[in-house]
Amino acid sequence: MVLRAPHVDDGEVFLAATRASRAFHRPWVSPPTTPEGFQAYLQRNQGEDFEALLAWERESGHLIGVFNLSQIFRGGFQNAYLGYWAVHGFQGRGLMSESLQLVLTHAFRTMRLHRVEANIQPGNAASKALVERAGFRLEGFSPRYLKVAGRWRDHERWALCREDWRPTVRVSR
8 A cells, every 4th residue: 555645636536536435435424526625625735734645555556545634733732633435446455454554654653643533423333443453442422523414423532542553564655
């Protein structure tokens, strides 16, 4: 797997992936599906409090998933919120798990964060399994926490601190 920031040249592939994955993502996430939405996503990635990372399968060159570190806090907190989604057709092969290890390596070693938090809807078993495999622990439940697809949805709060992180796959960049 290879991680890198999105570029304007990724628009066509990114949008094809989000459109092809629409039903798969519902009701968990609503990624951009229009050129304007992708441009706004690129613009958001220019801020200091947001870092987008696209996960590409090295051998095939396919986009397999997207990871976002958002609301990055510095100072005494050193925290970011983790959002992610897989491209339909690439789930269940361990590619997101391998990519998440790359993201965590980047977050903890390069960005020097202390904590990464993922808020996951209770019914999203695949997403919860992904973070659990990476060592995240369930910290709590937040009713009507985030508005997703036009509705306020409950979320479970999962988190991982740097000193508790144990890479589960060999990480190479």
